[in-house]
Amino acid sequence: MRKVLLGKSGLEVSAVGFGGIPIQRIGQDEAVGVLRRALDLGVTFIDTATGYSDSQLKIGAAVKGRRDGLVLATKSGDPTRDGVLRDVERSRQQIGVDVIDLYQLHSVSDRGRWEKVSGPGGALEGLLEARDAGHVGHIGVTSHNLDLALEMIEHPAFETVQFPFNLVTSEPADELVPKVRELGLGFIVMKPLCGGQYDNARLAMKFLNGYPDLVAIPGIQRAEEIEEIVSLVESGEMLQGDEKAEAAAIVAELGKLFCRRCGYCQPCPQGVAITMAMTFEGAAKRMPREQLVKDWALRVARVPDLCVECGECEEKCPYDLPIIETIKRTGELARAMMDAV
Ligand code: SF4
Ligand code: SF4
Known part of the structure; x- marks a missing residue:
């Protein structure tokens, strides 16, 4: 499969990665089967998180004996140095590897959280220590807040950013994607299939084929899903003619209806989450x-x-x-x- 360079990290990964959320819903044997099918198709990038229940364990079982050539990424939502160091250890044990290639701060989407994770005793301090100790290869950040992401990616610790970008949520194309390129970071596309808002992988992946230096990590639960997505990416085809009109209709219908988790509406004075x-x-x-x-x-x-x-x-x-x-x-x-x- 076509390879993509994750910016200055120097990590080279398959143009399609494996998003590890949906395998929480299936049994261990089934999850290992789906993951191994993805590896057989040439997928070399797997992304998960400590918060995705047993996803790390299932990935560990699937990559056992097949670690070479893979880039393994996970993330922690713990805001503290000590907490993230505990999570790094848990990730290494559960995935069964000495080094996690890419460790990300999970969902830093409001300013208070960013100040906490990047301040003294914060999670970023812990990740830098883990990197110095050789337990983590590279550090990235994930977010849903466009303004904050634009600011955070200037921090020298980060080599990648993971952000929602798809046919319906295409706002990152204006500023975030160009700035990521300019800074030499890797862009990992969260929710490439529009976060389950509609079911058309064909249009979604053809939209992203227009950004061949970005890495999409669709959440995968069945072998047929990754087979379809890999074939769409390998085709390199982009939206054209009638498809553009079809895509525009979908955007018109959905674009104003679903939440991007940007957090701009918060906090609520009544404490509503x-x-x-x-x-x-x-x-x-x-x-x-x-x-x-x-x-x-x-x-x-x-x-x-x-x-x-x-x-x-x-x-x-x-x-x-x-x-x-x-x-x-x-x-x-x-x-x-x-x-x-
Ligand atoms: S409701 Fe609106 S402001 Fe609040 S998180 Fe969702 S998209 Fe952002
Ligand atoms: S009380 Fe209801 S309407 Fe008011 S900010 Fe909170 S969630 Fe929104």
Whole structure:
């Protein structure tokens, strides 16, 4: 498969990587089978996170004996030095490798969090120590906040940035992609298939074929999915003619309807976890139900009681999303899920 250089990290990876969220939903043997099928197709980049339950363990089982030539990436959401060092150790043990090639700060999407992770005793300090100790090869950051990402990538510690970029969420094309190129970083495309907002891999991957120096990491659960995506990327075909019109219609329909998790609407004066509630329906399609109920549902279920419909969040959302209506609906969904357990 075509290779892409992840900027100044010097890491060379397959143009399609393997996103490790959906394998949480399937059993170990099935996950290993899907991952190995991806490796057989020439995928050399696998990305996961400490927060994706047993994903690291399944990846560890799949890459056992096949480590050579792979670039393994994971991430930690712990904001502290000590916490991230513990996570690095856990990642090395669970994946079964001495060195994690790329370790990322997970979802740094608001300024308070950035100040914490980059300040004294913060996670970045821990990752730099892990890199000095040879436990981590390179350091990157992931985010959903465009303004913050534009600022964070100037930090000299980072060699990659992971950000949502797809047919529907194409805003990064204006400033973030050019700046990443200018700084010589690697761009890892989060949610290349539009975060499950629609099912057309053909149009989504043809859109991204227009950015051949970026690495897409679609979340994969079945062998047929990675087979289709690899073949679309290998074709190198871009959107043209009728497809452009088809894509424009999809963007018109979806573009103003789904949450980018940018966090601009927060904080809510009533303490509503707005982003979590806005993305709950999408998460319900990707995450295991038990994990969703354990980690998210309780907070989302409180939303209808907490929200006083002041409208502050809707004024701040740059995408004019109907936040109040959406979070009340997902609050009810969370309650129904909890009742059913
Ligand atoms: S409308 Fe509801 S969620 Fe939005 S800021 Fe007001 S209380 Fe918070
Ligand atoms: S609701 Fe709007 S402002 Fe809030 S996270 Fe989603 S897209 Fe961003």
